Amino acid sequence: MKKSAQDIEIEKLKKQVEKLKKAKESLQRDKRNLKGRLSTAQSKNAKYRSALKKRETECWIGQGDIRMHDESIGRHHYSSLMVALSVAFYARLSVGSRQIVEIFNILNEFMGNVFGKVPAYTTIGYWTQELGLSVYKESCSLFKDKRYALMVDESMMIGSEKLLLTLAIPAINAGSAITEEDVTIVDISIAKSWNGTSIKNVLEKVADKIGHKPEYVISDNGKHSN
Incomplete structure (x- = not known):
């Protein structure tokens, strides 16, 4: 069909x-x-x-x-890099903790928040205090294999007690005046009063920590240091 x-x-x-x-x-x-x-x-x-x-x-x-976000230090929220930079800024730039916070804020702003959370200024202040204490505790080890001299002097009053400050310097004369970089605090002691015997005990304690006696001791010949 x-x-x-x-x-x-x-x-x-x-x-x-x-x-x-x-x-x-x-x-x-x-x-x-x-x-x-x-x-x-x-x-x-x-x-x-x-x-x-x-x-x-x-x-x-x-x-x-x-690494900007380095591993955190044990029991801390911030990285070792953050702590190291904060202390370095404080010590080398002679700026306060609040200014260091602002430095990190500026770096984060221009570098894509590479540092992450910025610590509080009180935290940075605590880190610098901890560093100072650590440096003080380890100061005697700097002279274990070196010739050194000690400088001792009664310093400020703390309440009713007197502070005795002991400094160490290289014993070798470099031919120039002593500068701040040459001086290391090796002992800070406090007592109601100081005399020749108690100062001698402090100097012997410092010498024991270092491991050998100083070449000589410098003082201002005050009435208590003789």
Whole structure:
């Protein structure tokens, strides 16, 4: 039976519909593939950005092996690098704890928050005090294998007691006046009064800590130091 023109047209339309369905399915597969490739590209881009940011930070610091977020010191919230820098700023720049906080805030602002959380100024003050105490406790070890001399003098009053300060200096004359860098505090003692015997005991205690006697002792020849 010969098909009518209408039937032929319907069949053509059906074939076109099938082609369109297949084209649609193909486009959907391509869309899914493109989404997958886009997701992969975005993930790689994020990694590259992170690596670039890290590299930029390293370039700012000047040393690629420095880690801004170094491991925290035991029982502390901040890294050893943060503590070391805080104390170095305090000792070398002659600035206060509040100024050090602002220094870290500025560095974080211009360097992508590389230092993270900045400690309070009271915390930095505590670190500097701890460092001073540590330096004092270890001061005698600096002269174990060196010739040295001692300087002793009654210092300030603390309440009703008097402070006796003992300083160590190299015994070898360098041909120039003694500077602050030559002087090390090796003992701080407090008593209600001082005399020749009690001062001698302090000097002997210092010599025992160092491991050998001083070459000589310097004093102002006060009435209690003879």
